[in-house]
Amino acid sequence: MKASERHLRSYAPYDLLVFRGPKEEYGKGSHWVVGDGHGYAEVILMQDSDAIHPDTFYIEHIVIKEPERGNGYGRALYLKVEEFARNVGAGWMQIDSEQEAVGFWRKMGYTELDRVFYKDKTAMVKRL
Numbered sequence: 258m259k260a261s262e263r264h265l266r267s268y269a270p271y272d273l274l275v276f277r278g279p280k281e282e283y284g285k286g287s288h289w290v291v292g293d294g295h296g297y298a299e300v301i302l303m304q305d306s307d308a309i310h311p312d313t314f315y316i317e318h319i320v321i322k323e324p325e326r327g328n329g330y331g332r333a334l335y336l337k338v339e340e341f342a343r344n345v346g347a348g349w350m351q352i353d354s355e356q357e358a359v360g361f362w363r364k365m366g367y368t369e370l371d372r373v374f375y376k377d378k379t380a381m382v383k384r385l
């Protein structure tokens with residue numbers, strides 16, 4: 258894929274590269290891999306039947322390169338992912354957080370649910 262082609266999604270924020278995922282035609286169940294120079298995320302526009310709320314955007318992973326953590330890049334990448342989510346019609350965000358990352362998600366505005374979907378992970382949501 259040419260670098261210029263990675264941007265060819267009208268719904269992707271300008272500086273968020275889309276490495277994999279549908280082009281203009283997408284729907285519930287669509288999956289993308291997006292990133293910037295510091296990290297990447299795997300995300301899904303969930304099927305309503307799989308989500309706690311309708312129109313939920315699910316973050317499967319978000320990872321910043323290890324030596325670059327703690328410098329604000331996680332927040333910056335997350336905010337681009339949130340803009341992406343709004344652009345594809347999401348009204349809610351949902352994640353299953355590693356225990357060590359719960360504090361990060363709280364800072365991003367998420368709250369914990371009292372439901373467990375994956376053992377050893379904390380389900381969290383945010384309304385957009």
Ligand SMILES: CC(C)(COP(=O)(O)OP(=O)(O)OC[C@H]1O[C@@H](n2cnc3c(N)ncnc32)[C@H](O)[C@@H]1OP(=O)(O)O)[C@@H](O)C(=O)NCCC(=O)NCCS
Nearest residue numbers: 319320321326327328329330331332354355357358360361
């Ligand atoms: C979690 C992760 C994406 C955060 O990225 P980062 O670049 O280190 O985070 P930032 O520097 O942008 O931090 C933003 C804020 O969150 C806080 N924060 C970051 N990681 C945190 C953590 N693990 N626990 C508590 N707070 C955290 C920061 O202190 C900062 O707070 P501030 O704005 O009050 O200063 C990164 O540490 C990472 O890739 N971790 C390994 C993979 C992982 O756990 N991903 C999440 C899976 S659910």
